[in-house]
Amino acid sequence: MHGRVKVRTVAEQAEAKKKEKEKKLQAYNAALEKIFEKRNNQILDEEGLKLSLEVLLANPDFYTLWNFRKDIFFSLKESRPTEELQKLYEEELHFIESCLRVNPKSYGTWDHRTFVMNNIPQADWKRELFLCNKFLEYDERNFHCWDYRRFVVKNSTNITIQDEFDFTTDKISSNFSNYSSWHYRSKLLPLLQPDPEQPAGVKEEALLKEFEIVQNAIFTDPDDQSAWFYHKWLLGRGEIKLDLLHVVIIRKSKRVVVNVTKPIHLVDTPYKIQLEVNGNTITDKWQNPFDTNLHSPVWIMLLPDGIMSTDDTMEISVKLLNDSETISSCLLTMKSSMKQASYHSTTVKPAAIFSSELTAAKSAILEQELQSIQELLELETENKWAILTVVQLMKSLDSIRYATEIKNNLEKLQSIDPKRERYYNDFGSKIVIENQIKTMDPLESMLQLNNLSLTAAYHMEYLLILQDLDVSHNHITNVKNFAYLQCLEVLNLDDNQLDNVDGLEFLPSIVSISLRRNFLANLEVLRPLQRCKTLVMLCLDGNPLFASSGMPHMFVCLSSIQMSIIPKNFP
Amino acid sequence: MATPMKDVVISEKAPTTLLLQKHADFIAAYGTKKDDYEYCMTEYLRMSGIYWGLTALSLMGKLDKVDKQEVLDFVKKCQHENGGFAASLGHDPHLLYTLSAIQILSLYDAVDCINSDKVVEYIKGLQQEDGSFVGDKWGEVDSKFSFCAVATLILLGKLDAIDVEKTAEFVLSCMNFDGGFGSRPDSESHSGQIYCCVGFLAITGRLHHVNVDMLGWWLCERQLPSGGLNGRPEKLPDVCYSWWVLSSLKIIGRLHWIDKDKLVQFILACQDDETGGFADRPGDMVDPFHTLFGLAGLSLLGDNSVKLVNPVFCMPQETIDKLNIRVHLLTL
Ligand SMILES: [Zn+2]
Numbered sequence: 001m002h003g004r005v006k007v008r009t010v011a012e013q014a015e016a017k018k019k020e021k022e023k024k025l026q027a028y029n030a031a032l033e034k035i036f037e038k039r040n041n042q043i044l045d046e047e048g049l050k051l052s053l054e055v056l057l058a059n060p061d062f063y064t065l066w067n068f069r070k071d072i073f074f075s076l077k078e079s080r081p082t083e084e085l086q087k088l089y090e091e092e093l094h095f096i097e098s099c100l101r102v103n104p105k106s107y108g109t110w111d112h113r114t115f116v117m118n119n120i121p122q123a124d125w126k127r128e129l130f131l132c133n134k135f136l137e138y139d140e141r142n143f144h145c146w147d148y149r150r151f152v153v154k155n156s157t158n159i160t161i162q163d164e165f166d167f168t169t170d171k172i173s174s175n176f177s178n179y180s181s182w183h184y185r186s187k188l189l190p191l192l193q194p195d196p197e198q199p200a201g202v203k204e205e206a207l208l209k210e211f212e213i214v215q216n217a218i219f220t221d222p223d224d225q226s227a228w229f230y231h232k233w234l235l236g237r238g239e240i241k242l243d244l245l246h247v248v249i250i251r252k253s254k255r256v257v258v259n260v261t262k263p264i265h266l267v268d269t270p271y272k273i274q275l276e277v278n279g280n281t282i283t284d285k286w287q288n289p290f291d292t293n294l295h296s297p298v299w300i301m302l303l304p305d306g307i308m309s310t311d312d313t314m315e316i317s318v319k320l321l322n323d324s325e326t327i328s329s330c331l332l333t334m335k336s337s338m339k340q341a342s343y344h345s346t347t348v349k350p351a352a353i354f355s356s357e358l359t360a361a362k363s364a365i366l367e368q369e370l371q372s373i374q375e376l377l378e379l380e381t382e383n384k385w386a387i388l389t390v391v392q393l394m395k396s397l398d399s400i401r402y403a404t405e406i407k408n409n410l411e412k413l414q415s416i417d418p419k420r421e422r423y424y425n426d427f428g429s430k431i432v433i434e435n436q437i438k439t440m441d442p443l444e445s446m447l448q449l450n451n452l453s454l455t456a457a458y459h460m461e462y463l464l465i466l467q468d469l470d471v472s473h474n475h476i477t478n479v480k481n482f483a484y485l486q487c488l489e490v491l492n493l494d495d496n497q498l499d500n501v502d503g504l505e506f507l508p509s510i511v512s513i514s515l516r517r518n519f520l521a522n523l524e525v526l527r528p529l530q531r532c533k534t535l536v537m538l539c540l541d542g543n544p545l546f547a548s549s550g551m552p553h554m555f556v557c558l559s560s561i562q563m564s565i566i567p568k569n570f571p
Numbered sequence: 572m573a574t575p576m577k578d579v580v581i582s583e584k585a586p587t588t589l590l591l592q593k594h595a596d597f598i599a600a601y602g603t604k605k606d607d608y609e610y611c612m613t614e615y616l617r618m619s620g621i622y623w624g625l626t627a628l629s630l631m632g633k634l635d636k637v638d639k640q641e642v643l644d645f646v647k648k649c650q651h652e653n654g655g656f657a658a659s660l661g662h663d664p665h666l667l668y669t670l671s672a673i674q675i676l677s678l679y680d681a682v683d684c685i686n687s688d689k690v691v692e693y694i695k696g697l698q699q700e701d702g703s704f705v706g707d708k709w710g711e712v713d714s715k716f717s718f719c720a721v722a723t724l725i726l727l728g729k730l731d732a733i734d735v736e737k738t739a740e741f742v743l744s745c746m747n748f749d750g751g752f753g754s755r756p757d758s759e760s761h762s763g764q765i766y767c768c769v770g771f772l773a774i775t776g777r778l779h780h781v782n783v784d785m786l787g788w789w790l791c792e793r794q795l796p797s798g799g800l801n802g803r804p805e806k807l808p809d810v811c812y813s814w815w816v817l818s819s820l821k822i823i824g825r826l827h828w829i830d831k832d833k834l835v836q837f838i839l840a841c842q843d844d845e846t847g848g849f850a851d852r853p854g855d856m857v858d859p860f861h862t863l864f865g866l867a868g869l870s871l872l873g874d875n876s877v878k879l880v881n882p883v884f885c886m887p888q889e890t891i892d893k894l895n896i897r898v899h900l901l902t903l
Contacts, residue, residue, distance in 0.1 A: 419833060423791050
């Protein structure tokens with residue numbers, strides 16, 4: 001099905017070809033008929049092996065016939081002496097090799113070889129490794145062969161991890177552009193030089209050596225993506241420790257909202273959030289903002305009736321538990337005069353979470369990498385891989401100090417690699433939002449993200465205590481994750497590219513939403529907002545819905561409407 | 572030492588519009604040439620072939636072009652006494668063809684016509700201690716079989732028949748340094764496998780495990796200057812890989828990270844304007860497999876002349892809705 005070029009033939013040739021195929025098919029079908037007859041009668045003998053040879057050679061994906069051969073081998077095992085079996089299995093290995101030469105990418109053929117090697121009385125693993133070498137020479141990217149190689153290594157007693165690591169070194173030095181070898185290295189290196197404290201789980205000396213090899217590759221062929229992906233991996237990715245980040249009690253919507261550092265689930269998992277109000281444990285069900293059965297970094301408890309109506313001061317305790325062990329806890333006091341009370345962790349900072357995307361243990365390594373990639377950029381000024389790597393390094397080192405350079409580099413990437421323009425846009429948006437979060441007072445209830453060329457609203461889960469958010473004059477296309485903003489009352493989304501408002505229906509405290517000059521095309525897309533019981537102001541002017549849906553004239557003139565009017569006008 | 576970029580050049584004469592009628596004719600005629608050499612040589616995957624053809628027709632709103640009863644009779648006859656389905660009559664049961672069979676029955680809303688409890692038993696029997704699935708009793712392990720298992724079970728409304736958490740643990744152990752997934756732990760990532768694993772995580776509600784921006788970047792880097800997408804670095808573009816990358820991007824909410832117009836152009840250029848059908852690349856021989864993935868790709872890219880496709884099941888969204896299956900996708 002792959003790579004068969006359509007060839008035009010003159011009628012005569014076509015006729016001859018057709019005849020030839022018919023003949024081939026006749027022989028094929030005749031062989032099949034005999035095979036199936038034998039199989040139906042459970043005659044499992046050597047003749048069956050012979051009969052299926054030609055068919056499998058022509059069609060190695062015919063899995064039922066490989067099964068037939070396996071059945072025959074099992075049956076012969078009962079009746080034949082070991083030496084004879086050994087000989088039959090060796091012949092089978094030869095046969096499989098001929099099949100692989102015709103089609104080196106057939107799952108069934110490779111799998112049958114593992115069957116033979118698992119059952120042959122005396123396995124010669126060295127020969128198998130040799131076969132792998134041969135096939136990888138012929139096609140160094142054949143993942144079937146790489147997988148078979150790993151099977152061989154696992155079973156052989158005298159092939160070490162170091163041997164395999166050296167093999168990948170050889171492969172890479174003969175051709176840097178060998179993604180399969182880099183991949184294999186990423187699996188071998190943490191076994192060979194383990195250090196769970198270091199990025200990629202690899203000892204620092206080994207890591208430095210790897211950087212050297214990658215440098216060599218990217219200076220030799222800077223357009224080869226294999227080495228760049230491996231480079232990104234070497235820089236590491238930090239594990240985020242589970243912890244409490246924010247807790248908010250909101251009087252109006254009668255809820256406690258808990259934000260943890262990574263998505264968790266609270267049903268059938270070891271994690272628990274324990275909530276006590278004035279010493280009484282609340283055992284109702286936690287739900288996530290979307291009310292789905294999915295993992296979430298934000299969990300909500302709707303307080304039972306009566307608890308919030310008291311005028312007394314409330315003492316609230318929240319504990320995050322793993323099994324019965326407390327990971328983190330906090331205590332909040334909400335006086336009767338307060339609209340909301342909140343806690344934010346002083347030990348876990350969003351900044352640490354953001355930089356965990358790349359974390360070399362020592363920023364010295366990052367500095368050094370940044371320097372050498374910048375040297376490469378002096379020679380290869382338009383190399384997108386180098387520019388992007390520079391952005392990633394700068395983001396990890398100090399995204400605020402490098403903010404302007406990051407922005408310029410991302411703009412350059414958009415012009416030299418326009419196919420992935422939106423990827424670079426979103427990446428830029430992410431960094432901008434991270435910088436805003438890093439520099440804001442964690443208890444601040446207002447944030448302005450307007451006019452920042454944002455294309456994506458990253459990290460809304462870290463902003464859940466905001467009451468007033470301005471995201472106007474950007475290029476936002478969806479607001480699904482705004483559902484995390486459980487305290488939000490005023491939201492300005494003017495001048496974005498929204499064609500729906502899905503997500504906003506989960507905002508329990510929202511009072512005012514401004515959606516001027518977006519792409520909202522009909523009233524139907526606003527239907528989710530009917531769930532927002534607290535909404536009193538909704539600005540919609542400048543959306544195509546006013547032009548097309550035949551709304552009453554007075555409606556068009558209004559710059560803001562009472563939400564209560566809308567349902568009556570719904571179709 | 573540098574490897575030149577592998578790609579294709581799209582000729583000026585390549586089709587630029589969608590030839591729907593021709594594709595419907597191509598698929599409808601495919602099943603009628605039963606003595607054809609190519610047809611006979613692909614019998615070992617017949618059940619999947621029928622799923623590809625019927626889904627393609629279904630996306631074009633032409634499912635009635637095929638004799639439904641004939642299809643249902645064939646599917647029924649392929650169910651083995653152990654509950655699994657074979658690719659064709661007389662062939663052995665396998666998880667791959669079991670999924671295809673259930674997909675076909677779902678298209679026709681006819682799952683009731685087979686013994687689905689037996690199917691569930693068959694699937695349960697293929698799960699291993701470590702949570703992985705083997706494709707059949709002979710023991711080949713592959714993360715795509717984990718996808719086949721949960722996709723079949725959820726289509727039957729029986730996802731709770733297996734230990735989903737343990738199943739997920741195995742799939743996650745196939746995750747790699749690039750954020751992608753391989754067929755087994757330590758196997759290299761490629762986009763067909765990524766589609767299966769990301770689809771698995773979508774069905775089982777575990778997409779939060781995906782390193783979304785890393786994987787999304789790797790996936791959008793599959794797009795070549797021709798507009799087509801390849802399955803792994805340094806490989807040629809292909810319509811089927813275009814679908815696997817595209818559907819994976821859709822599932823993780825990053826579809827906009829590629830150039831849609833260029834990809835549409837590539838997919839359209841893979842049509843054969845004489846015979847109908849899509850090929851893997853412009854100028855190659857067409858087949859039902861690439862025809863389905865060409866149409867499904869265009870659907871995800873917003874072509875309204877094709878019905879909306881569900882990116883996880885590669886079936887019409889209306890079929891999935893009718894079965895009341897809700898799979899949450901990520902958004903950005
Ligand atoms: Zn293909």
